[in-house]
Amino acid sequence: MLGIILQITQSGVVQDTTAKIVTQAAPKVVEQSMSLWDLIMKGGIIMIPLFILSLLAFYFFFERLIAIIKASRKNTSFMNTINNLITNMKFDEAKTLCIATNSPVSRMIAKGIERFGKPINEIEKSVESVGKFEVSKLEKNLKILGIVAGIAPMLGFIGTIMGVIKIFYNISLADNISIGLIAGGLYEKMITSATGLIIGVLAYAGYHYLNILLDKVIFNMEDSAIEFMDLLQKKA
Numbered sequence: 001m002l003g004i005i006l007q008i009t010q011s012g013v014v015q016d017t018t019a020k021i022v023t024q025a026a027p028k029v030v031e032q033s034m035s036l037w038d039l040i041m042k043g044g045i046i047m048i049p050l051f052i053l054s055l056l057a058f059y060f061f062f063e064r065l066i067a068i069i070k071a072s073r074k075n076t077s078f079m080n081t082i083n084n085l086i087t088n089m090k091f092d093e094a095k096t097l098c099i100a101t102n103s104p105v106s107r108m109i110a111k112g113i114e115r116f117g118k119p120i121n122e123i124e125k126s127v128e129s130v131g132k133f134e135v136s137k138l139e140k141n142l143k144i145l146g147i148v149a150g151i152a153p154m155l156g157f158i159g160t161i162m163g164v165i166k167i168f169y170n171i172s173l174a175d176n177i178s179i180g181l182i183a184g185g186l187y188e189k190m191i192t193s194a195t196g197l198i199i200g201v202l203a204y205a206g207y208h209y210l211n212i213l214l215d216k217v218i219f220n221m222e223d224s225a226i227e228f229m230d231l232l233q234k235k236a
Helices: 002-025 036-041 047-072 076-087 091-101 104-114 120-139 142-173 179-235
Strands: none
Touching: 047 120, 047 142, 047 179, 076 091, 076 104, 076 179, 091 104, 104 120, 104 179, 120 142, 120 179, 142 179
């Protein structure tokens, strides 16, 4: 009986010792946290032009957004007032109203009023010329968003490729190859690709969103121009 108890005790001691050895031998996984700023800093020098591109995209998006929204405000009372003034042959008051309104539509109408008395075709061409000029002003700097959308991802890929070249160069100089050496450098260089893609996607979305708003402004200008030309033809 005593021998059985001793065997059980020795077996338990052996199991505890084995468990301690396995626990000590097992690698400890250390969880590390990294802030966003630290992650960005690991991207390298290529993050500087990407940061500049993001600032350009941010600035020109909101600058064009404010201008296009301001131009897209349709003032129905403006065209009604212009209609009444031209019907009553009050051209000076109509032109003054156009100057005070100060919108792409009002500048088109003002040019048409200045040409009143000339052939309808000439008036129409003048109104169309002003309309095209107003649209070109609204499109100013809009293509920069498209350029950023194309350049940012490519620049990010260039940063990653440069980093990969550097990693393999370091591997060629090292005596031993470790997974940590490869993975540690590779994840840092992938930061530039991720950053470039994010900037490119946002710039691409902003570019097409502003184009949608601009199409509404153009439609409003064309509608007002047609209404004005119809009014002049009736007066003629």
